[in-house]
Amino acid sequence: MKSICISAVSSNEGKTLLTTALLYHFKKSVRAYKIGPDYIDPQFHEAICNKASINLDTFIMNENQVNWIFNKYNDQDISVLEGVMGFYDGMDKGSSAYDVTKLLNVPTILLLDGSGSYITVSAVLKGLKTYKNDNTIKAVVLNKLSSSMHYELIKNQIEKDFDDITVLGWIKNDLPSLKETHLGLDLIDANKELLEDISKEILEHIDLDALQTASRFKPNETLSYPFDSFIKQNKKISIIKDKNFSFLYYDNIKFLEELFNEVEFINPTKDETISKDSHLVYIPGGYVETTRAYENIKNSLNFKNSLIEHAKSKHIYAECAGLLYLGKKVDEKQMSNILDVEFTLTPKRTRLGYYYCSSGLKGHAFHYTKPLDTKNAVNILSKSKDGKAEGASWSKNKVYGTYLHTMFRNNINILKDYFGI
Known part of the structure; x- marks a missing residue:
C-alpha cells in the first residue's frame, strides 16, 4: 500500500x-x-x-x-x-x-x-x-x-x-x-x-x-471495533448542513447514519424546514456571526420556525455556530432565541486549541465570539483537566449548545443524554 x-x-x-x-x-x-x-x-x-x-x-x-x-x-x-x-x-x-x-x-x-x-x-x-x-x-x-x-x-x-x-x-x-x-x-x-x-x-x-x-508502507492490522457498542435507533435525525453550518467531521456523519434509522440533511440557506417526525436536530459549527454569513440565513424564517417548534419538546445538539444560532443574538444580529444567552463578536479570538469539558468530552474550540454572561452556563471548558475554566455550554429542556467540537463515535455513552437515545 x-x-x-x-x-x-x-x-x-x-x-x-x-x-x-x-x-x-x-x-x-x-x-x-x-x-x-x-x-x-x-x-x-x-x-x-x-x-x-x-x-x-x-x-x-x-x-x-x-x-x-x-x-x-x-x-x-x-x-x-x-x-x-x-x-x-x-x-x-x-x-x-x-x-x-x-x-x-x-x-x-x-x-x-x-x-x-x-x-x-x-x-x-x-x-x-x-x-x-x-x-x-x-x-x-x-x-x-x-x-x-x-x-x-x-x-x-x-x-x-x-x-x-x-x-x-x-x-x-x-x-x-x-x-x-x-x-x-x-x-x-x-x-x-x-x-x-x-x-x-x-x-x-x-x-x-x-x-x-x-510512500510504500505496511498498515497496522485493524483490531476489533475499538468503540462502545450501540443499538441502531429507529428514529430520524436532521443534520443542518449548508455554507453556514459546514464544520462536520465526515466520520460523525457516517456514524450518525449508522446510529439512526433515517438521516435527513436540512439547508437553512434554502429555507428548508425540519421534518415534524425528526427526533434529533444536529447543528454543526461554521459561521453565522459575521455580516456576510448572517445574510445567508437572516430571512430563513421557515427554517427558524421549524427549529423553534422542534425545540419545544425534542432534542437539539449544537456546536459553536450552532450554539450561536440557538442563542438570542450576536450583537445586533437576531438568532432563534431558543437558549437564554447573548453573544458578542470580538476582534481577537477567544479560544483556540484542545479543551476538556466538564461534561467528560474532549475536543477542539476556535471562535471569536463570547457570551455576555456565563451565569447560566451548564458546562465549562479548560485547557487542562485542572486548568482555568470558563462557561461554554448552555441548555434548556432537551436543547444543548456548546462551543466544543468533538467526535461522536468514541463518545456515544457521554452523548446519550444530549441525543436522547
Whole structure:
C-alpha cells in the first residue's frame, strides 16, 4: 500500500500547496486525511479530489481508535495526510504529525524552505531527524528555490549528510499560477484549469516515481471495533448542513447514519424546514456571526420556525455556530432565541486549541465570539483537566449548545443524554 504525510517545520510553509498538487495529480484514486481537528483543510481536500477527507486526531480519540478510522477509509491506491503546524507540534497533547505517522507507520515527506540558505537546510533536517529517533521522515521536498543550481547545492549537502533520506525535488519561488490566488478556500470554486496549472507547476521538478516509492508502507492490522457498542435507533435525525453550518467531521456523519434509522440533511440557506417526525436536530459549527454569513440565513424564517417548534419538546445538539444560532443574538444580529444567552463578536479570538469539558468530552474550540454572561452556563471548558475554566455550554429542556467540537463515535455513552437515545 501507499501513503504519505506532508509535514514541515511550521505553519505557512507550503503544506497545503504540496498537498493540493498531489491530491489533484492522484485525484482518480486518492484518499485525503487531515491530522488534527481542523475543518477547513478537509473541505479543501474534498473539493479537489471529490472524496471526503478524514480527520485523524489522537487527542480526541485514542490510538486504537485512530488506527481503526484510518484503515476504515483507506480504500484508494494512495492516501495523502496533511500535517498540522510543524512536525512535532502537538506532542504535548499526543496529537502531532509525528505522533500520528509513528502510530500508523506512514512515511513523512518534509517540505523544507530553502530560500536564502543551503547548508543550513541540512542542519535543520538533522535536528528534525534526531529529535525523536522513531520518526517516519523518509524524504524531503525543497520549497521556494530560485534555480536548479540552488537545488543541487542543497540536495548534494543532504545526500552527503544522510543515507536514509530521499531528496524528491524542488518547488520554484513565485509560481505564476499562485499570483492570482492566495490558495485559500476561494479555490474550492476555482476552475479545473487553474488547479491543473497549480499542480503542474508545483510538481514540475518533483520525482513522482521516487515519491511513490517512498510512500510504500505496511498498515497496522485493524483490531476489533475499538468503540462502545450501540443499538441502531429507529428514529430520524436532521443534520443542518449548508455554507453556514459546514464544520462536520465526515466520520460523525457516517456514524450518525449508522446510529439512526433515517438521516435527513436540512439547508437553512434554502429555507428548508425540519421534518415534524425528526427526533434529533444536529447543528454543526461554521459561521453565522459575521455580516456576510448572517445574510445567508437572516430571512430563513421557515427554517427558524421549524427549529423553534422542534425545540419545544425534542432534542437539539449544537456546536459553536450552532450554539450561536440557538442563542438570542450576536450583537445586533437576531438568532432563534431558543437558549437564554447573548453573544458578542470580538476582534481577537477567544479560544483556540484542545479543551476538556466538564461534561467528560474532549475536543477542539476556535471562535471569536463570547457570551455576555456565563451565569447560566451548564458546562465549562479548560485547557487542562485542572486548568482555568470558563462557561461554554448552555441548555434548556432537551436543547444543548456548546462551543466544543468533538467526535461522536468514541463518545456515544457521554452523548446519550444530549441525543436522547
